Structure formats: structure tokens, C-alpha cells
Amino acid sequence: MARRTGRRPGNPDTREAILTAARAAFADRGFDAASIRAIATAAGVDPALVHHYFGTKEELFRATVAIPVDPAELVPRVLAGGRDEVGERLVRTFLAVWDSPVGTAAVALLRSAVSNQWTARLLREFLVTQVLRRVxxxxxxxxxxxxxxxxxxxxxxxxxxxxxxxxxxxPVASASPDTLAATIGPTVQRYLTGPLDSA
Structure with missing residues (x-):
């Protein structure tokens, strides 16, 4: 009989307790102020167990908002190339993720954020600390x-x-990513690198 390799799934109750504590911490205190130690204490587990189940704080945060992509892998794509095309690449990368099969989870999260303040805070923290700040x-x-x-x-x-x-x-819903990147990208670019005053 073949032995299973890799990390054991562990106790689902423990994993869920950590996720519940993490969601509350990230929603209440934000990503920066929430600590693995405080999350572990709230979940009634050792901090090492949080790392065992989720790895880094970033990975734990991503698990709490159920985002199936890692911004650390996407942001370098946005930043590769000239500074003057970052806006277009950001829109193009965003569309590539949301138009893919994993985009359904993102759409579900967005729908939930519209009607649930707690989810809205988690989504806001995710966008600010994991995506926009990195860019x-x-x-x-x-x-x-x-x-x-x-x-x-x-x-x-x-x-x-x-x-x-x-x-x-x-026609936005059915427009090609190229069309949307070309039309929305310059506005995003102006917000990123253009003048902010009206003078």
C-alpha cells in the first residue's frame, strides 16, 4: 500500500477556528495590525499551528477572503516593462484573472461585499494591502x-x-480585454503617475 506524502489535512475544526479568528482580526484591525500571535490566541491554538496550516500571514489572509490567486505572482507582470504602460497592464492582468475559471470566486466575493460590511472590509484590506500597495x-x-x-x-x-x-x-460585459485595457488603462495610468491637481 502506497504511503501518502505531503502535509496532512489536519483537523478541519482547528483549521476553521483559525480562519474564523483571522477573518475577525483582519476585518477589525486590518491586515497590517493583525498578528499571527493574536489570531492564534483567539483561535485557542499555538502560533506554530497557524503557520503549519496556512504558511505566511499573506497566505492566511488570502484564505480568509477565498481569493484563489496570489497577488505576489501577478504584480510583477503588471510592473514588467515601461512605467508608462502600468495602467494598461494592470487592467489586462485584472481581466485575465477575472475572465478565468478562478474569477467565479472573485465575483462571489464582490457580490457578498456589496451586501455584507464584514466582507467589504476584508475585500478592501485585500485590495489595498495585497494588490494596490504592491503596485x-x-x-x-x-x-x-x-x-x-x-x-x-x-x-x-x-x-x-x-x-x-x-x-x-x-457592451462592457462582452468587450474584449484588449478593448477594455486600451480604453480604461490610460485613466488608471493617470491615477497612478499623472498629476493629481487640476492646475
Whole structure:
């Protein structure tokens, strides 16, 4: 009889207790302020067990919001190439994920965030700390402007997600990724690197 290899699945009750504690911590305190130690204490387990089940804090956070992709793998694609095309590449990468089979989980999360404040806070933390911050920190921008720039980008990306995947507004819902990247990308680019004042 062949022996099973790899990490054992472990106790599902323990795993769920950790996830429940993590969701509460991330929603209440945000990603930066939540600690593995505090999450472990709330779940009634040793911090080493949290690492055993989920690895890093980023991986635990991703599990709490059920996002099936790792932004750390996607952001380098967005940043590869010239600085002046980051907006278009960000839109194109976003569409590639949401148009793929894993996009259904993202759509479900977005629908839930509209009606559930707790989910909305988790989604906001995910977008800000795991996606937008990683992009804007690599663009050599004025640190005082990066929160506003990131939030402005989020308005475009979240708006696109709502119109294309939830409300299904035509012709946006059926437009090609190339068309959307070419038309929305410049606005995202202006939010990322353009002047923010009206002068």
C-alpha cells in the first residue's frame, strides 16, 4: 500500500477556528495590525499551528477572503516593462484573472461585499494591502500621494468588476480585454503617475 506524502489535512475544526479568528482580526484591525500571535490566541491554538496550516500571514489572509490567486505572482507582470504602460497592464492582468475559471470566486466575493460590511472590509484590506500597495510602492511616487492614487485606481477596477461581472452592462460585459485595457488603462495610468491637481 502506497504511503501518502505531503502535509496532512489536519483537523478541519482547528483549521476553521483559525480562519474564523483571522477573518475577525483582519476585518477589525486590518491586515497590517493583525498578528499571527493574536489570531492564534483567539483561535485557542499555538502560533506554530497557524503557520503549519496556512504558511505566511499573506497566505492566511488570502484564505480568509477565498481569493484563489496570489497577488505576489501577478504584480510583477503588471510592473514588467515601461512605467508608462502600468495602467494598461494592470487592467489586462485584472481581466485575465477575472475572465478565468478562478474569477467565479472573485465575483462571489464582490457580490457578498456589496451586501455584507464584514466582507467589504476584508475585500478592501485585500485590495489595498495585497494588490494596490504592491503596485504603487514600486512606481517611485510621492508617499503622501500613494493612498489617494491607490484609492482612485480601486474606483476604476471595482467599477469595472461591477459593470462587467455583476451588473453585466453591455457592451462592457462582452468587450474584449484588449478593448477594455486600451480604453480604461490610460485613466488608471493617470491615477497612478499623472498629476493629481487640476492646475
Amino acid at each position: 504603487v510602492e514600486q512606481l517611485d511616487l510621492d508617499p503622501a500621494e500613494t493612498p489617494l492614487r491607490g484609492a482612485l485606481v480601486a474606483t476604476q477596477i471595482a467599477g469595472l468588476a461591477m459593470m462587467r461581472y455583476v451588473i453585466r452592462l453591455e
